[in-house]
Amino acid sequence: MTSSFSNLSLAEPLARAVAEMGYETMTPIQEQAIPVVLAGQDVMGAAQTGTGKTAAFALPLLQRMLKHENASTSPARHPVRALVLLPTRELAVQVAQQVELYAKYTNLRSAVVFGGMDMKPQTLELKRGVEVLVATPGRLLDHIEAKNAVLNQVEYVVLDEADRMLDIGFLPDLQRILSYLPKQRTTLLFSATFSPEIKRLAGSYLQNPVTIEVARPNETASTVEQHFYSVSDDDKRRALKQIVRQRGITQAFVFVNSKLGCARLARSLEREGLKTTALHGDKSQDERLKALDAFKKGEVDLLVCTDVAARGLDIKDVPAVFNFDIPFNAEDYVHRIGRTGRAGASGLAVSFASGGNDARLVADIEKLIKNKIELEALEFDEDRPRGRINDGRRHWREEGEAGDARDVLDAPRERGGELRGLRGGGRPHRAPAAPRDPFFDQPYEPGQREAAPAWEAAAKSTPPVRGISANIKSKRKVAALFKTPEPSN
Ligand code: AMP
Numbered sequence: 261m262t263s264s265f266s267n268l269s270l271a272e273p274l275a276r277a278v279a280e281m282g283y284e285t286m287t288p289i290q291e292q293a294i295p296v297v298l299a300g301q302d303v304m305g306a307a308q309t310g311t312g313k314t315a316a317f318a319l320p321l322l323q324r325m326l327k328h329e330n331a332s333t334s335p336a337r338h339p340v341r342a343l344v345l346l347p348t349r350e351l352a353v354q355v356a357q358q359v360e361l362y363a364k365y366t367n368l369r370s371a372v373v374f375g376g377m378d379m380k381p382q383t384l385e386l387k388r389g390v391e392v393l394v395a396t397p398g399r400l401l402d403h404i405e406a407k408n409a410v411l412n413q414v415e416y417v418v419l420d421e422a423d424r425m426l427d428i429g430f431l432p433d434l435q436r437i438l439s440y441l442p443k444q445r446t447t448l449l450f451s452a453t454f455s456p457e458i459k460r461l462a463g464s465y466l467q468n469p470v471t472i473e474v475a476r477p478n479e480t481a482s483t484v485e486q487h488f489y490s491v492s493d494d495d496k497r498r499a500l501k502q503i504v505r506q507r508g509i510t511q512a513f514v515f516v517n518s519k520l521g522c523a524r525l526a527r528s529l530e531r532e533g534l535k536t537t538a539l540h541g542d543k544s545q546d547e548r549l550k551a552l553d554a555f556k557k558g559e560v561d562l563l564v565c566t567d568v569a570a571r572g573l574d575i576k577d578v579p580a581v582f583n584f585d586i587p588f589n590a591e592d593y594v595h596r597i598g599r600t601g602r603a604g605a606s607g608l609a610v611s612f613a614s615g616g617n618d619a620r621l622v623a624d625i626e627k628l629i630k631n632k633i634e635l636e637a638l639e640f641d642e643d644r645p646r647g648r649i650n651d652g653r654r655h656w657r658e659e660g661e662a663g664d665a666r667d668v669l670d671a672p673r674e675r676g677g678e679l680r681g682l683r684g685g686g687r688p689h690r691a692p693a694a695p696r697d698p699f700f701d702q703p704y705e706p707g708q709r710e711a712a713p714a715w716e717a718a719a720k721s722t723p724p725v726r727g728i729s730a731n732i733k734s735k736r737k738v739a740a741l742f743k744t745p746e747p748s749n
Contacts, residue, residue, distance in 0.1 A: 263291060271326055273365035274319060281361060287312035288474045293448075294320045302469040303448040304462050308598045309351075309421075309573070311474055314358045317344075317448050318392075321416050322363050325391055329367045338369055338389025339413040343441070345397055345434065347424040349374040349545055350552060350573055355420065356394040368392060373409075375399040376545040383408045397425065397433035404440060411440045419465075422451040423458050423591065428568065431461075438465055452598065453591050484601035484609050488622060489638040491612045497528065499638050500582055503610055504562075509580045511555070514564045515596050517585040525584060526564040539565040567592045575599065583611035590624040 264285055265278050286294070289307045296303055297320035307313045321342050330337050344359070346352045356372035363370055370392035373382040379402065386393075386408045393400075393409065403409040417438070419425065425434060447466050451458050462469060491499045504512065516522045519540040526538035537551040537560045548569065554560040556575060563570075567587065581600045587593050593611075600607025613622050613635060626633045 268294060268319075270319065271323055271366075273326075274322055274362060277362050277364050278315075278319070280364075283315070287316070289313050289472065290316040290319075292472045292474070293317065296470045296472065297321065297446070297448065298323060300324070300446055302446060302466040303450075304454075304466060304469040304471045305448065305450045306452070306454055306471075306473040307450055308452050308474075308595075310577075310598070313420075313450055314355050315362065317418050317420075317450070318355075318359050318362050321392070321418075322359075322366065322368060324416070325368055326366060328391065331367050335387060335389035338391055340390060340393045340409065340411055341413060342392045342416040342418070343400075343411065343414050343437075344392065344394045344418040344420060345400070345425065345437065346394065346420045347396065347428050347430065348421075348568060349376060349396060350548060350569070351421060352394050352396050353549070354573065359392055359394060363392065370394065373399050373403055374545075375402075379403070379406070379408075397430045397437060400437060401433055404437070411437075412442060414441045415445050417441060417445060417447045419447070419449045419461075422449050422461060423453050423455055424568075424595075426455075426457050426461065427589065434461075452595055455591065484597055484607045486597065486609045486611075486633075488611045488613055488633050488635050490635045491614060491638055493614045495638075495640070496584055496612045496614070497525070497532075498640060499612060500529075500584065501532070501534070502638070502641060503582075504580075507580070507608065509608070511558070511561050511578055512563070512580040512582055513570060513575075513578055513596070513599050514562050514582045514584050515570070515587065515592075516564060516566060517588060519566055521585065522564050522566050522569075526562075529562060529564070534562055535560050536562040536564060539563055539569040541566065541568055543569075567595065570596075570599075573599075577601070577607065580608040580610065583609070586611055586613055586618045586621040586625070588621065590621070590628040593625045594628065 265275065265283060268275075268286075270278065289305065289311045290313075293303055293305055293313070293316040297317060303317075305313065305316070307316070325341050328341060332338070344355060346355060352372050352374045356370060359370045369388075369390040371382070371385045371390040372394040373386070374396040375398050379399075382399075382403065383406070386403060395403075400409060404411065419434070425431075447469075449458070449462050449466060449469070489499060500514065503509070514525065516525055519542050522538050522540040523542070526536045529536040537554055539548055539551050543551070551560070551563070552573065552575075555563045563575075564584075567589075578599050581597050583593065583596060587596060597607070597609035600609060611622075613619070622633055622635070
């Protein structure tokens with residue numbers, strides 16, 4: 261049973277801020293973590309973003325720091341007492357914004373530092389004194405070396421998205437940062453998965469941590485309908501467009517494995533008239549924040565991104581996630597599709613497997629999620645003989661590849677709790693009944709969208725025909741989409 265924030269005896273300024281945010285009941289991670297952090301224990305938390313984990317650590321930390329609260333203007337009276345480390349700039353900004361809102365009615369100060377921006381304004385802020393410092397590891401080290409950040413009074417450390425920090429190669433930076441901190445402190449580690457490396461990190465830096473899990477690690481949400489299609493590299497773009505249109509998807513994340521591939525795909529979809537933006541590490545900080553903002557406001561329909569850039573972004577329940585490339589790291593599959601079907605809402609995750617290494621990558625995912633993956637064939641509308649109604653039950657042989665387990669497929673079997681395949685060639689996606697939860701009950705709101713998605717606009721003249729097959733109704737829409745010849749890349 262979820263309980264109310266009023267049971268927590270939060271100090272008045274914090275309770276007021278929470279009420280202003282409109283939160284009533286605690287999310288499961290909050291319910292479990294807040295009392296533990298208030299009691300001063302270390303935490304090893306398995307929780308995905310979107311579960312409310314920022315408030316789960318920020319509120320109890322602020323509450324514990326209130327005893328140091330003062331209105332003095334002297335920087336010495338505002339030493340860094342809580343350090344929150346995150347792997348990416350976007351996450352750091354997002355967490356810092358939330359911390360600021362929770363601390364709004366207190367005299368506790370917070371600041372955020374991350375790379376890719378001028379150090380000067382960050383330095384000025386640090387020199388004024390801040391109690392809560394949110395940072396990415398590399399930039400924090402720069403500030404430590406420049407003596408802008410002094411960490412010898414830190415009492416609380418949060419390692420958020422710890423698995424991703426290790427993936428990015430932040431381990432040496434983390435170890436250095438942790439060596440500057442007092443040994444006597446509370447450490448909270450959050451990670452979407454508990455890999456052996458994470459357990460090692462926790463073993464060396466946490467003391468008798470309380471383990472909190474809100475979803476079993478490495479588990480994909482049961483409300484996400486997952487499909488793996490065998491599609492050649494050249495066909496991936498039209499496969500993407502076809503599925504988007506057939507399913508009436510309003511907004512989606514499209515994951516690619518490389519920055520270059522990300523930029524290229526976004527450009528090419530944009531050229532084809534789809535409102536697309538790219539989010540990858542080579543974009544300037546300003547460009548990345550703008551891209552994110554446009555997507556959140558619903559001005560953009562497809563956010564093409566790399567794993568690093570998209571990790572943990574607070575974009576609630578996107579209707580669909582595409583793995584344009586199968587991720588190299590199976591755990592990224594779990595993170596990627598975690599953006600859809602969040603706690604209770606339904607979602608669609610579509611992955612495109614081409615040749616080469618993909619069979620091995622798919623096998624890795626299969627092992628991790630402990631679910632059998634069946635590769636499905638995707639029939640393109642324009643390849644279908646005229647007048648034929650596709651019943652989705654054709655045999656298929658992957659071209660140019662030695663026959664293997666992926667060779668032949670019939671209509672995918674439906675199994676309780678397992679991956680569900682498309683039937684009838686892709687009927688519009690019906691949401692499974694979502695369990696009611698006051699927190700996650702809000703439907704997905706794509707912001708103040710003024711216009712319909714580009715693919716809808718392109719096919720506006722075609723009213724959807726319900727019934728026989730989604731493929732038939734959409735054929736005319738596809739024609740509209742393909743008005744412009746496809747670029748060759
Ligand atoms: P997080 O997982 O911390 O990134 O939080 C995801 C989103 O949930 C943020 O936009 C929070 O503002 C929101 N949120 C956090 N806790 C609650 C709550 N108890 N009730 C409603 N919304 C919440």
